[in-house]
Amino acid sequence: MFPIYDVIVVGAGHAGCEAAHAAARMGSKVLLCTMNMNTIAQMSCNPAMGGVAKGQIVREIDALGGMSGIISDKSMIQFRMLNRSKGPAMWSPRSQNDRMMFAEEWRLALEQTPNVDFWQEMITGLVVKNGELKGVRTSIGLEILGKSVVLTNGTFLNGLIHIGEKQFGGGRTGEAAARGITEQLVELGFESGRMKTGTPPRVDGRSLDYSKMEVQYGDENPEKFSYSDSTTALKEQRTCWITYTNKKVHSTLEEGFDRSPMFNGRIQGLGPRYCPSIEDKINRFAERDRHQIFVEPEGWNTVEMYINGFSTSLPEDVQYKAIRKIAGFENAKMFRPGYAIEYDFFPPTQLKLTLETQLMENLYFAGQINGTTGYEEAACQGLVAGINASLKAQEKDPFLLKRSDAYIGVLIDDLINKGTEEPYRMFTSRAEFRLLLRQDNADLRLTQKGFDIGLASDERLAKMNTKKEETAKLINDLKQKKFSPESVNEGLEEIGSSTIKEKISAEKLLKRPQIGLQILKTFNTEIDAYLSKYPTEVLEQAEIQIKYDSYIEKEQQMVDKLSNMENFKIPLKFDYIAIPALSAEGKQKLNKVRPETMGQASRISGVTPADLSIITVYLGR
Structure with missing residues (x-):
């Protein structure tokens, strides 16, 4: 009845939809399992996407070739760029959305994606034979085989809804909870916990x-x-x-x-x-x-x-x-x-950076099952899990994002190295390189990566390269363009900026806090005509890069210094317990997380600088 799938995705929320779409776009044969075809990509809580740090994640998903940005645009009823009064690292896009249209657009997008099949039924367990994952089992006893499984169960695992003194099982109001998966995973040796979230009237x-x-x-x-x-x-x-x-x-x-x-x-x-x-x-x-x-x-x-x-x-x-x-x-x-709704989750310290579980090969977790909250956090995990499940099925190298690459990289790194005891939500303050990880440059950071794995299209790459080239040309031209005192002093006086006594480049004028390209256009008709040839996104990109050049350079230097630690690999079977000099907490945390690099080890809570030095010695460095 069923073929053997490359990737089986359980759950069709934000994480499941991104996982299924990404894997299928990359050439994998995908089955998306959901209890109800009519609630695919349901906005269970607020009818909005983006917000502080979350908007950056949606842009990153889009840059890689995911769908959350496109679906949000198609169903948008209002748009606001938050934090415009602050620096560009804080600017965060947010939309209000038509809830029904959002779900409909996602379903249509998936139905129009080649390689995606659907199955409407509760998944009650995994098919495991001789310790190996073989597929999933449905509520009527069907066994569907696949090379990998991505669990994106949201709030449905043993979901329990509370209204005052009343409580009843459910994954969402009016929908049944999913039972069987938690119990099986615990039997297999996974650690589980309970979290809660809520929704207003x-x-x-x-x-x-x-x-x-x-x-x-x-x-x-x-x-x-x-x-x-x-x-x-x-x-x-x-x-x-x-x-x-x-x-x-x-x-x-x-x-x-x-x-x-x-x-x-x-x-x-x-x-x-x-x-x-x-x-x-x-x-x-x-x-x-x-x-x-x-x-x-x-x-x-x-x-x-x-x-x-x-x-x-x-x-x-x-x-x-x-x-x-x-x-x-x-x-x-x-x-x-x-x-309020209570549900099961699995502490994310049990995962690899690919979101594959450490205990069972070819099993991936994404979304609220990992202890996160929010559509955007779920969607980006689904994207990464779907990408890696597809790459593994095709016997290709895994896809990893570092903390300096994307907010998505920060989120996954935080979850795996620090874990979470409460629903994890992304904030700009969690990213140490947030001036590099802006919402306006997600395409420049990530489109090439998305293209290289077969997810972002040729058109996207060409558009990004055009933006990159035009921005570089404009910055160079602004460095060369000189203004005389008589051409700009009147305008400078009007905005309360100090006048000049000799010629000055447009680039140097732009470094003044009161001056942006739109103000610069009013100083000189020639520059106005010249700048009008460029699209808004290029003007914005050039202005940000000029104004924050020294700060961006400092952050990039920090990234370069840390890259040595990230490139220093640790064997996955390295025996921490056998090293007597390691601290007791260090042994426990390192043995649980199994870091892949020294950089990752350095971010695990409880691992001391002394522990890192000892590991370095044992690895012969």
Whole structure:
């Protein structure tokens, strides 16, 4: 009935979709298994993509040849570039999306990808014979064989939903939990744990009074995620709104704290620290009289609203009473209450940097099964797992991203070397080379890598090379172009910048904090005409590289210094236990993580500089 697949992907969320698409694009025969074909790429939580650091990840996925950026663009209803007032390392694209359109676009993209087959049924276990992975087993007892399996189970592994004192099994509201896989993996020797996440109530937008809220518009000139020409920027946008909780809301919520599963001990799993529930906010920040609430449309035409900032697992009657005390929500009608969900995960220190498990060859984990939270974090893991599963099936070298290559590299390195005891979320502060890892240059950093493994297209590579060449030419021209005092001093005075006494290059003027290329164009009609020939992305790239040249150079020097450690390989079967001089904690952590390089070993929590020196001696260096 089934062929032997190169890659079997279990779960069709953000991680599973990227894994299936990547592996198939690279020539592997792929089977995507899901419990429900109608919920492929479901936005289970907020209808948005990107944000601080997350937007950089979406751009990186796109640069490598993944689909999250394109799907986000096609289903976008609003775009904002966050942190524009800060330096370019902090600029982060974010979109509001049409939830139904997002899922539909992903399904259509997968259906139009050659080499992808689908199977709708619960996967209850793996087929393992003589210690080797052979495929997956379905709920009706079918055995589907494959060379590798990528598990992207999201919140479905023994999922348990909590609403007040009520609890019931489920991976999402209205969908069954997945059972059997955790138990089998634990039998095989894997360590598992429990985590939790939550979601807010959804309300009827027709019942809200928007005159009592602040309007949040999209950017005047919206951009897009994808570097390709397959999508276009928005011509019109939907607005969002901001309102606030108050003391009455807080006191109403507190009335239900004794029935809260979070406070009465029914929830055992740890929740995301950086996305706390409303009851957690009130408890942790008791001194605050109000908390911000974002009212986000679920799509172009629907009246359903997502109440961002009001995630809760309190009883539904408490939620209803409290939400009606928020300004603008006095007559709110709820579509469904918020809830918390507990689920199984597997500590990611059990993985290799390829996201293949250490215990079982050809088995890969991606997404929330690894203890992460967020669509973007899941999608990039799915992409890397799908790429590596495909490469292994084709007997090719693995694909690895270093911390200096991408936020994706930072995320995977953090998970494997540090592990996580709470849902991991990406932040710009986690990346030590964030000036190199900007959202605007993800294509320059990663498109060649995506092309080399057969994922990014010829057109993408050509477009990136054109941008690279035009940026270099423009920077060189700006170094050569000289301005006389009489041509620019009037403009400099107007913006409060010191005047010049002799000719100065355009490049040196650009290094002044008050001056950008758009201001420079106003100084001189000749330069205005010249710069107008270049696309916006080239102008932006040239300006950033000129302004931050010395800082970028310093970061690159740091990367070069650390590269020696990254190139210093450690044999996978190196016996740490046999080295008496190593610290007890060092032995334990090194033996568990099995680092592939000295660079990786240096980032493992608990491994001391003395431990590293001892290993170096034992390796004969």
